Amino acid sequence: MSERRGEGDRATVIEAEGLKTHFQARSGIISALVGQKPKVARALDGVDVTIREREVVGLVGESGCGKSTLGMSLVRMYQPTGGRVRYRGEDITRAEGRALKDYRRQAQIIFQDPYSSLNPRLTIGQIIEEPLIIHRIGNAAERRERVARAMNLVRIPPAENVDRYPSDLSGGQRQRIAIARALVLEPKFIVADEPVSMLDVSIQASVLELIDELSRELGLAVLYISHDIATVGYICDHVAVMYLGRIVEEGPAEEILAEPLHPYTERLIAAIPRMDPAEAPERHELTGDVPSPLNVPPGCRFSSRCPFVAPLCEAVEPELSDQPGGRRVRCHIHDDGAARLRPDLARPVAGRVTHDEDVGILADAAS
Ligand SMILES: Nc1ncnc2c1ncn2[C@@H]1O[C@H](COP(=O)(O)OP(=O)(O)O)[C@@H](O)[C@H]1O
Ligand SMILES: [Mg+2]
Numbered sequence: 001m002s003e004r005r006g007e008g009d010r011a012t013v014i015e016a017e018g019l020k021t022h023f024q025a026r027s028g029i030i031s032a033l034v035g036q037k038p039k040v041a042r043a044l045d046g047v048d049v050t051i052r053e054r055e056v057v058g059l060v061g062e063s064g065c066g067k068s069t070l071g072m073s074l075v076r077m078y079q080p081t082g083g084r085v086r087y088r089g090e091d092i093t094r095a096e097g098r099a100l101k102d103y104r105r106q107a108q109i110i111f112q113d114p115y116s117s118l119n120p121r122l123t124i125g126q127i128i129e130e131p132l133i134i135h136r137i138g139n140a141a142e143r144r145e146r147v148a149r150a151m152n153l154v155r156i157p158p159a160e161n162v163d164r165y166p167s168d169l170s171g172g173q174r175q176r177i178a179i180a181r182a183l184v185l186e187p188k189f190i191v192a193d194e195p196v197s198m199l200d201v202s203i204q205a206s207v208l209e210l211i212d213e214l215s216r217e218l219g220l221a222v223l224y225i226s227h228d229i230a231t232v233g234y235i236c237d238h239v240a241v242m243y244l245g246r247i248v249e250e251g252p253a254e255e256i257l258a259e260p261l262h263p264y265t266e267r268l269i270a271a272i273p274r275m276d277p278a279e280a281p282e283r284h285e286l287t288g289d290v291p292s293p294l295n296v297p298p299g300c301r302f303s304s305r306c307p308f309v310a311p312l313c314e315a316v317e318p319e320l321s322d323q324p325g326g327r328r329v330r331c332h333i334h335d336d337g338a339a340r341l342r343p344d345l346a347r348p349v350a351g352r353v354t355h356d357e358d359v360g361i362l363a364d365a366a367s
Helices: 029-033 067-074 097-106 124-134 140-153 171-183 201-218 229-235 253-258 263-270 311-315 336-341 356-366
Strands: 012-024 040-052 056-060 082-087 107-110 189-193 221-226 238-243 246-252 321-323 327-329
Touching: 012 067, 012 221, 040 056, 040 067, 040 082, 040 221, 040 246, 056 067, 056 201, 056 229, 067 107, 067 189, 067 221, 097 107, 107 171, 124 140, 124 171, 140 171, 140 201, 171 201, 201 221, 201 229, 221 229, 229 238, 229 253, 229 263, 238 253, 238 263, 246 253, 246 263
Parallel strands: 056 221, 056 238, 107 189, 189 221
Antiparallel strands: 012 040, 012 082, 238 246, 246 327, 321 327
């Protein structure tokens, strides 16, 4: 776990507000003929996130919940369809031409697969130099110098390695090269999209530690994306949990891992394998899949899988409400204000597993 870094004087690097990226699904020929509107996948559906200098924010959630869409939208590889992204105070949501190219130099993304992301026909030196050529930075000597610096940053000695090929390297070394390629442009913001999930478990921690160190050394703002909530404890200051295109819980990493508030977060944590079964919390299985963003359910998006579901949950989507300790959660259990507002809806559902104390809040409000 990294040392908590003082927040006071750190400048905000990236800030999203109500960010949405909806995709138009291709409509079939029949529906086009009968004039049906094409379906819309609400992959990212109103997300706020702020990342400061030297800060690593973790974004977790199951596969398909919209994490990559958020990452791609923040670095403007996707065009958001709503909301706003500010980079160091400047609105870049709809930047194009020169301004977009400049922004893309400052904001880099590292992908999951270090086997397919590096061109096998180029040497390590050429792979890292390529972005400099694309952005027309420096002459040959200056570029060589920058490549060597980037390789030193990722702890791969340049002298022995510039002329090698990706196939000469291990998975962990390749991911370090992918990181060097992103760093060579001297960005201020990095999205690391599942950077260790294809690597051997034994080397995952060292790559995560590297990302953490780089964030501090270079003052980088980092969005670390993972479907595995167990890995966020290594490097993240702050964690956001995503479900079906929205943040359902966020706050300081340590607190969330120790005491999750949202039933979804609780289940993600309960699913982490333990060495000692006696240490494992009471097991709550997370069954079924994330619903399709083509058919977002009414009310709470997690209601179809939540063991605490009450009629209120199926009718009214909870707000992301402030909790003690700088935490926020989107759940009626923790939002008794909403239960009071609609007491008619607040009745526990028969036949579901319920948590007496939590449902008590809803039931009290109903009486
Ligand atoms: N380019 C796209 N066009 C249409 N749907 C997409 C596109 N990219 C992602 N989606 C859909 O958006 C949802 C979120 O995807 P994604 O952001 O990749 O999730 P995650 O990274 O959390 O696994 C998925 O249902 C996916 O099918
Ligand atoms: Mg993804």
